[in-house]
Amino acid sequence: MPYSFQLWYNIGTAEVKGNLSSGLTEWQLQSYMGRVNYNIDGKYLFQASLRADGSSRLAEGNKWAYFPGVSLGWRMLEDISPDNATFDELKLRASYGEVGNTAISPYQTQGALARAIYAWNETPAFGYRLNDIPNPDLGWEISKTIDVGFDYSLLEGRISGAFDVYVTNTTDLLLARNLPYTSGYTSVFQNVGATKTNGVEFNVNAAIIESDKFSWDVNLNVSGYNEKIVELALKDANGNPLDDTGNNWFIGQPIRVFFDYTKAGIWQLNEAAQAAAVQGTDPGQIKLADINGHGQITPADRSVLGSDVPDYFGGITNTFTYGNFDLSAFFYFRQGHMIRSSFHQGNANGQFRYNHLDVDYWTPTNPTNDYPRPNFTQERPENGSTLEYFDGSYVKLRNVTLGYNFDSSTASKLGMTNLRAYVQGQNLWFSSEYDTFDPEIGEATLGSGTTPSSSLWAFGIRAGF
C-alpha cells in the first residue's frame, strides 16, 4: 500500500494487481426538520415546514442551508356552491417550497489525487497525480418552486383529476464545468448558474361507461415544461451573463442541448468548386450548413440543434371490461425532444468492415442527400457527428393486458377462491421518426452499445386459495 492510513480501503492501489479492489466513500447529511399542519373545518388547510440540512460534501462555511416550505389549500365547493350537483370536490392549492441538491461526489472540496503508473525498469514506481481540482467554494444548489393547482372530482367521482402550474427557480446549479485544458484539469464541480423552469401538469381519470356488462375507464396524464438557463458564471463587462460554449450552456436554453454543425445534405458532383471553397472538401461528403452566412464553414457555424427536454409527455391507460373479460392498454408518449444516436455514425460509417445499417449512401450515380460516400479506409465519415441527431418523439404501447376472471363457482370447484388467466405484452409497438429501435432508453444519447428494449409476452394464471 502506498500510504499506511488507507488501511484496506483501496487495495486496488497495491503494487501487485490481483483481481481485487476496494473503496470507501463516506458522506454525511445532518438534518433538522419541523412541520406544522393546521386546518379549519377541513376546509381551509395550512402546512408549513422548515428543514435545515448540512452536507459533508460541501465546503466549510457552505455546508448548511435552510429550506422552508408552505402550502395552502381551500376546499372551495362548500363556500361557493354548496348545493352543486355536478361537482363533488373542488380544491384549490398553492404552495411554495425550497429543496436542496448536494449530489456531487464527496471530497470535491479537497481535490483527490489519482494514481499514475510508472516504473524504474521492472520496479513499480506508482505516483500520485493531480486529478480533481479542489473547489473550496462548493455550496448547495437550491430550487424554489411555486405551484398553483386544483383537484377536482365530479359526477360522483366518475371524473376526477388535478391540474398544476408551477415555476421553479434553481440557483447555484451544481454541475461539472469543463475547464480549458491549459489549467491542467478537464473539469471541476462548481455552482455555475441558475435556471428557470415553467411547467404544467394535468391528469384526469374518467369512468366513461359503467354498466353491468361493460365498462370503459380512461386515465390520462400530460405534462410539459420549459427549462432555460438564466445565469452563468461567465459575465460580460456589464455583468450580463454570457454563453458558455465550452460547456454547451447557453442563456435561454435548457442545460442539456445538442450543439453542433448542421448537415445540409451531401456535396454533389456539380458543386465541387463550392465544396472546396466553403468547406475544403469534395463531392460525396456531408455538406454543412453555413449558419452565419459568411461563405465559409467555421466553428461559428455550430448552433443549438435541440435539447433532450420534450415539449410534452405523458401516458394514457384505457381499461375495458366485458363480462369476465378485461383489456387494458397503456400508451406512453414523449414529443418534441432530440436524441443523439452515435449508433448511426458507428454503424453507418461507409467503411463496411463490420455490420452496417442499410442506408442510402452517395455515389456519383446516386446523388442522394442522405449519407456520404462510402470508403473502405474510412473509420468514420467527415463531420459524421451531424448524422447522429434525430427527433426523438415517440408514442409507444408499453403494456397491454387481456384477462379473464373465472366465475367464483368455477374457481371453487377447483378449490380456489378466485382464478384469473391473462396474457400480457410489453413494448409491443412504437411509432417514431427514429425507427431504428425503441428510442425510449432513458438516456439522451444512444450508443452503438445500447441494448434496445425487449418486447415481452407473458401468459399467466393467478389463483387465490
Added chain:
Amino acid sequence: MKKYTYKSILVLLGISVLLSCENYLDENNIADVSAGSYYTTSQGLEDAVKATYGIIKEFYGTELGFSMNVFGTDTYTNGAHGSHKYLNWYNNQHNSSARYFRDTWRIMYRGINQANAVINRAETIEDMDQATLNTRLAEVRFLRALYYFNLVRYYGDVHLSLEETEGVETEANRTSVQEVYGQAIIPDLEFAVSNLPATQSEYGRATKAVAEFLFAKVHLTAPQGSAAQAAFLMTNVINNYGFSLLDDWSDLWDINNEENSEVVWTIINSKQQVDEGLDRYGHRGHLYFLFEYDKRPGMTRDTENGRPWKRFRPTDHLLSLWDRTKDARYDKGYKHVWYANKPVPGQQVGDTALYIPGPGLDRSGVNQDAKWTQAEKDAVIYQVYTTDEYNQVIFPSLNKWIDNTRPNRQHTQGQRDFILMRLADAYLIRAEANFKQGNAAQAAEDLNIVRRRGAWDGEEGAMEITAADVSIDFILDERARELVGEGHRWFDLVRNNKLVERVKAHNLDAMDNIQSHHVLRPIPLDQIDRTEGDYPQNPGYTQ
C-alpha cells in the same frame, strides 16, 4: 352553518442528530489522498515526481504520439485503417476539432501542471534532504521543459504558466514561442543540467546527459538557440557518460536487450504492468507499422507476427533511401518473410507463405522487382509482393517494435520502453549542429560514425561520405535511414523548414493539400470554447 373549531393541530418535529460531535460533517478521505495533505510529505512529493513521469506515457508509445510525428511526412503515409488519417492528409479534417490535437494539448498541460505542483510545493518540504530534493526538482524541471518543448513545436505560441492551478481557472494566455523558451524551457534545462547527477540509481530517471540531450535539440529549434551550444551539449552526451553505439544495429531492436549502452533515455514500460493491464498505454508501436499479413494465404494473426493495424505505410521516397548493397538498415529494420502458421493445400506450417523482397537492389545487387516477373511469382507456392503491388494494406513492414512477448495476439500494450534519446541520434544532432555552423567536415565525421555502424559487415568503408556530400537534405535522409519509425520525423522536417517541400515532393496522399500553415497544428476548439475571452486560432485554420 358556520362552525370554526380547531379540529386538529399536529406538530411534527423530527430531529435527527446522529452524533453530537461538531465535526460530524467534516470529510475524512481514507481511501484516497489529496494534494493538500499528501504532497506536503517527502513520500508525497516523490509520488508527485513519479506522476510527472507517468503522464508522459499517455503520449509516447501510443497511437497518438506516433501519429503526431510519423505520417504526414516525406517518409510515411497512411495505411488502410485508423481514424486519424487527417494527420497525414492535411485535409479539412486536420482542424481544431480533431481529437489528437486536443489530446496532445491536454496531456502536455496536465504534465506541466503536475510539474508546477512539484516545483511550487517543494519549497515547503521539510523532511527531505536538500540533495535529493534538488535532484527531484531538476528531474521535474527537465520534464516540464520537455512538455513545453512539445507544445511550442506543435502549436507555436501557447499558454505559459509556471504555477500550479489553484481554484477554478478559466483564463489562458498566449505567450510567444520565444518567451516560452526564454521563461520556461531554457531556464528549466539550465537548472536540470546543473543539478542532475551523471547517474541515477533508478533506471529511467532523468540524468545530466538526458537534460543535455534535450537542451541540444532545443538549441537547434529555438529562435534564440545556438548551434554551437547544441554541438557542445551533444559532445558532452557523447563523451562524458560512457554511452556507446551497439556493434550490430539489429541489437537495438532485440526485446531482450532494451537496457543497452546506446540508450540515453527511454520512457519506461514494465512487462508486469502492461501484461496485467495496470498500464493502459505501454508501447503500442508493434501495432501500427505492419501490413495486413493475417488475411493472406497460409497466415492467421498470431503473437509472433503481431497485430497489424496498418496505420503507417512507407512512402516510395523512404524506400529509396537505403542503398541495400551497403546499408544493412533496411534489411534489419523491415521484415521480409512470413512463415505459414495455418496449413493450406500444398503448404505446411513453417513454410514460406509471404515474401516482400523490398525495394531497389538487394544486398547482392539483384533488382528483386525485375526478378519477380509474373511467371516467377506463379511458379512458387508462396505470395511475393513486389513494389508495384504495394497499396494501403500491402507494404514493407517495420519490425523495430515487434513484441512477441505479449500475453496474447490481441494485447495492445507492449512492454518495450519508448526510446526517446539514443546515442546515434546524438551524433546526428551534432552533425546537424556542426553543419549549421558551416563545419561540414565534422558533420561528415559524425554521419560516418552512424553510417559505418549501419553497414553490412565489410561495407563500412563504402558507407563513408565526405564533407562535400553533407547537406541538410542529406542529414534528413540519414535521420530517416537511422531513426525511421522512432517518432522524430515531423519535428525534424519542421525544424529544418522542410516539411512542406518534402511532403509536396514525396507524400502522394498529402502533396495536394499541405500548405505553409501546416507547420503548426491547430489550437484545439475545446480550448478556444472553454477559455474566457478570446483564445486565437493559429493562422490558416478556419475550421
